[in-house]
Amino acid sequence: MCGIVGIVGKSNVNQALYDALTVLQHRGQDAAGIVTCDRDRLFLRKENGLVRDVFHQRHMQRLVGTMGLGHVRYPTAGSSTSAEAQPFYVNSPYGITLAHNGNLTNVEQLSKELYEADLRHVNTNSDSEVLLNVFAHELARERKLRPTEEDIFKAVRGVHERCRGGYAALAMVTGYGLVGFRDPNGIRPIVYGKRETDEGTEYMVASESVALDALGFEVIRDLAPGEAVYITEDGRIFTRQCADNPKYAPCIFEHVYLARPDSIIDGILVYKARLRMGEKLAEKILRERPDHGIDVVIPIPDTSRTSAVELANRLGVKFREGFVKNRYIGRTFIMPGQAARKKSVRQKLNAIELEFRGKNVLLVDDSIVRGTTCRQIIQMAREAGAKNVYFCSAAPEVRYPNVYGIDMPSAHELIAHNRTVDEVAELIGADWLIYQDLGDLVDAVREGNPAITQFDCSVFDGNYVTGDVNEFYLGQIERSRNDAARSMVNVDNEVMGLHNDGGEPK
Ligand SMILES: O=P(O)(O)OC[C@H]1O[C@H](OP(=O)(O)OP(=O)(O)O)[C@H](O)[C@@H]1O
Ligand SMILES: NC(=O)CC[C@H](N)C(=O)O
Numbered sequence: 001m002c003g004i005v006g007i008v009g010k011s012n013v014n015q016a017l018y019d020a021l022t023v024l025q026h027r028g029q030d031a032a033g034i035v036t037c038d039r040d041r042l043f044l045r046k047e048n049g050l051v052r053d054v055f056h057q058r059h060m061q062r063l064v065g066t067m068g069l070g071h072v073r074y075p076t077a078g079s080s081t082s083a084e085a086q087p088f089y090v091n092s093p094y095g096i097t098l099a100h101n102g103n104l105t106n107v108e109q110l111s112k113e114l115y116e117a118d119l120r121h122v123n124t125n126s127d128s129e130v131l132l133n134v135f136a137h138e139l140a141r142e143r144k145l146r147p148t149e150e151d152i153f154k155a156v157r158g159v160h161e162r163c164r165g166g167y168a169a170l171a172m173v174t175g176y177g178l179v180g181f182r183d184p185n186g187i188r189p190i191v192y193g194k195r196e197t198d199e200g201t202e203y204m205v206a207s208e209s210v211a212l213d214a215l216g217f218e219v220i221r222d223l224a225p226g227e228a229v230y231i232t233e234d235g236r237i238f239t240r241q242c243a244d245n246p247k248y249a250p251c252i253f254e255h256v257y258l259a260r261p262d263s264i265i266d267g268i269l270v271y272k273a274r275l276r277m278g279e280k281l282a283e284k285i286l287r288e289r290p291d292h293g294i295d296v297v298i299p300i301p302d303t304s305r306t307s308a309v310e311l312a313n314r315l316g317v318k319f320r321e322g323f324v325k326n327r328y329i330g331r332t333f334i335m336p337g338q339a340a341r342k343k344s345v346r347q348k349l350n351a352i353e354l355e356f357r358g359k360n361v362l363l364v365d366d367s368i369v370r371g372t373t374c375r376q377i378i379q380m381a382r383e384a385g386a387k388n389v390y391f392c393s394a395a396p397e398v399r400y401p402n403v404y405g406i407d408m409p410s411a412h413e414l415i416a417h418n419r420t421v422d423e424v425a426e427l428i429g430a431d432w433l434i435y436q437d438l439g440d441l442v443d444a445v446r447e448g449n450p451a452i453t454q455f456d457c458s459v460f461d462g463n464y465v466t467g468d469v470n471e472f473y474l475g476q477i478e479r480s481r482n483d484a485a486r487s488m489v490n491v492d493n494e495v496m497g498l499h500n501d502g503g504e505p506k
């Protein structure tokens with residue numbers, strides 16, 4: 001899950017884009033980029049690193065223009081080289097730039113089509129560059145000097161027909177406008193809104209509503225699955241359904257971990273969904289361990305805090321902050337490479353002995369993925385003198401890879417893959433372990449918007465909502481994107497005019 005944002009404003013949008021990206025930083029820490037458009041010129045800055053490190057004053061000064069888009073990246077395809085940082089640019093037609101959150105599952109076929117039928121060259125291994133070229137080709141088909149909203153929507157329709165997987169994307173057509181679109185299953189989130197200024201109405205489209213809140217934009221609504229929004233450079237706005245059979249099946253993991261709690265996604269306040277997860281998990285604990293004897297409930301900061309508060313409440317047990325987080329270290333799960341993740345947990349969290357010594361503690365996390373965090377945390381709790389360490393997860397067992405924009409490509413790296421709960425408990429060193437039931441997780445989220453009847457829960461149940469993910473594809477990403485394979489790729493990040501990661505030529 002990357003973060004995307006686009007603004008059509010009445011004055012320079014560089015600062016607003018920068019600020020919005022800092023609000024979306026939790027969605028990607030690997031690279032950041034901003035492109036702005038000033039009449040017929042584009043200005044682009046992108047590099048590996050956090051937003052605050054990528055943009056210096058000298059870059060900001062050059063990012064002029066009243067329309068632009070930005071991206072924070074967490075790679076799910078290609079490599080983490082800065083060549084694959086976003087936004088991507090293609091010069092024809094019009095000059096189009098694109099920022100993408102998600103992951104395409106038919107990249108191989110699309111790359112072949114782009115090369116053989118569309119006569120287009122793609123220079124990286126990023127699926128987002130493929131997406132951009134498909135959009136550009138579909139728009140070029142109209143052969144118009146000045147594209148209208150009809151042309152734009154037709155191009156999005158063409159993208160939906162050709163691309164598979166998860167995508168929430170923003171494309172800027174130089175000199176014309178900004179288009180946002182969401183895949184026909186609505187897997188990844190995207191929301192838009194407006195802000196009134198003395199010069200007129202400004203529009204923002206972003207991954208999460210918090211970006212709009214922080215910049216004083218009022219949310220209009222989420223894009224529906226398959227829908228597109230087009231905002232012209234002079235501030236006219238159009239929306240259109242561009243898919244034939246759209247289906248609402250958003251990613252449930254946004255609610256578990258990815259999104260900020262203060263975001264509202266598809267009408268569901270993430271914070272409340274997490275509170276309900278805590279409530280339901282407490283009920284399961286009371287069912288399975290009526291004589292639990294827990295003295296204190298301790299969350300593993302940050303994400304599990306919300307569900308842990310409500311869980312403790314329901315159990316009628318004290319809630320305590322037993323771990324202090326170093327606020328200068330980012331999220332560990334979205335770091336590339338297991339070595340970095342492992343090292344970060346200890347640097348990131350430190351135990352307050354007082355809350356552990358001689359007590360039966362229940363540690364709460366939002367999810368257990370590779371088991372990197374919980375293994376170390378349980379050990380730290382024991383070192384701090386806990387009598388018994390119990391563990392619970394507000395999400396069910398993560399057993400299957402994700403193919404729609406979360407970097408979990410390899411089933412074998414998932415601690416619950418092919419293991420029972422007791423086996424996982426033993427492996428992580430917990431006295432007992434309880435996972436949320438999937439039905440309860442779905443209910444906890446759905447309660448926020450009962451109109452949504454389906455979620456993509458593929459990491460928990462192996463059902464991929466696009467219906468076209470097969471063993472062959474899963475085997476392919478398992479081999480090419482597991483941690484060991486990626487650590488072999490020697491990435492030289494020095495930026496050349498045109499460059500790639502030195503990976504296998506296609
Ligand atoms: O089992 P694992 O592979 O360790 O992954 C799961 C952990 O990773 C995430 O935390 P992270 O530190 O990324 O972010 P947070 O501060 O938002 O909780 C998540 O909240 C879990 O704590
Ligand atoms: N996490 C994401 O949304 C990743 C977007 C895109 N697939 C990339 O790797 O850059």
Ligand SMILES: [Mg+2]
Nearest residue numbers: 300301302303
């Ligand atoms: Mg965490």
